[in-house]
Amino acid sequence: MIKVEKLVKSFHGQPVLRGVDLEVPQGSITIIIGRSGGGKSVFLKHLIGLLRPDSGRVVIDGTDVTHLEGGELDRIRQRYGVVFQGGALFDSQTCGENVAFPLREKTRLSGREVAQRVEASLAQVGLEGVGRKYPAEISGGMRKRVAIALALVTEPQIVFFDEPTTGLDPILVNSIHHLIRDLHRRHGFTAIMVSHEIPEIFEIADTVAMLHEGRIVEHGPPDAIQRSANPVVQQFIRGEPEGH
Ligand SMILES: Nc1ncnc2c1ncn2[C@@H]1O[C@H](COP(=O)(O)OP(=O)(O)OP(=O)(O)O)[C@@H](O)[C@H]1O
Ligand SMILES: [Mg+2]
Known part of the structure; x- marks a missing residue:
C-alpha cells in the first residue's frame, strides 16, 4: 500500500x-x-x-x-491520521474542540454529529467526559491519548x-x-x-x-x-x- x-x-x-x-x-x-x-x-x-x-x-x-x-x-x-511528536494540541481550545478540528476541516458533518464522533473517539481512548477540559488541565499521558483520539476521529x-x-x-x-x-x-x-x-x-x-x-x-x-x-x-x- x-x-x-x-x-x-x-x-x-x-x-x-x-x-x-x-x-x-x-x-x-x-x-x-x-x-x-x-x-x-x-x-x-x-x-x-x-x-x-x-x-x-x-x-x-x-x-x-x-x-x-x-x-x-x-x-x-x-x-491520514497523524500523532505528531510531542502530541501537539492547541492549548487555547478544549480537548473536545481539538478532536473536533479535523472533522470540521475535512467533513460536512452537522454540529451534533461532530459532537457525537468526538465523544466516541475520546471514549475509545478511555477519556469519556474529558472533552470540556483544556490540555493544560490534564496529565501528559492523557494529552497523548487525546492526540490519538484526534488522529483517529476521521477513521483514517x-x-x-x-x-x-x-x-x-x-x-x-x-x-x-x-x-x-x-x-x-x-x-x-x-x-x-x-x-x-x-x-x-x-x-x-x-x-x-x-x-x-x-x-x-x-x-x-x-x-x-x-x-x-x-x-x-x-x-x-x-x-x-x-x-x-
Ligand atoms: N526543516 C528542517 N530544516 C533543516 N534541518 C532539518 C529540518 N528538519 C530536520 N532537520 C535536520 O534533520 C536531521 C534529522 O532530524 P529528525 O527530526 O528527522 O530526527 P529524528 O530521527 O526524528 O530524531 P529524534 O529521535 O530526536 O526525534 C536533524 O539533523 C535535523 O536538524
Ligand atoms: Mg523525531
Whole structure:
C-alpha cells in the first residue's frame, strides 16, 4: 500500500535521507527505529506530504504523491491520521474542540454529529467526559491519548505516530501501546510509528525497520530484527553507543 523508493533529502547540504526504500503492507504496523537526529521525523514528514524529497518518491496505493499539490494532496491527506511528536494540541481550545478540528476541516458533518464522533473517539481512548477540559488541565499521558483520539476521529486508513509515548512512565507506555494495538485491531488501519521504546515495540510491530545513516539498514519481523547479525542493529537494541 505504501511504497517508498530511493528517497533522498538534504538540508543546507547536509544529507539526512540518502536513499530510503521501504514497503509497508496494508493493515500492518510498521515501526521505525534509529538514533536521535537520524531522520525518522523527516522521513515521516515526506510520507505525509509536509516535506518534498530532493529525489525519489512515495507511492500510496499506486499514486505517486511526491509532487501532488493543492486539492490532490488534500484528498490523499484526508485518508491520514497523524500523532505528531510531542502530541501537539492547541492549548487555547478544549480537548473536545481539538478532536473536533479535523472533522470540521475535512467533513460536512452537522454540529451534533461532530459532537457525537468526538465523544466516541475520546471514549475509545478511555477519556469519556474529558472533552470540556483544556490540555493544560490534564496529565501528559492523557494529552497523548487525546492526540490519538484526534488522529483517529476521521477513521483514517493510514495512521502515522511519531514517538507517541516519549516522556511517559513505563506503565503508561505499556497502556498507550495496548491502546494502539486494540484500536488497530478494531479499525484495521495501516500504522507507521516511530518509537524508541525497546523492547516494547517488538510486541506490537508486524515489521520493524531501522533507519541508520540515511538508509533502512534492516527491515523485517520483530524476531528477525532481534536476532539480526548486523552490529548496528544489535548496538541500537542493546542501547550501546555507536562503534562499541
Ligand atoms: N526543516 C528542517 N530544516 C533543516 N534541518 C532539518 C529540518 N528538519 C530536520 N532537520 C535536520 O534533520 C536531521 C534529522 O532530524 P529528525 O527530526 O528527522 O530526527 P529524528 O530521527 O526524528 O530524531 P529524534 O529521535 O530526536 O526525534 C536533524 O539533523 C535535523 O536538524
Ligand atoms: Mg523525531
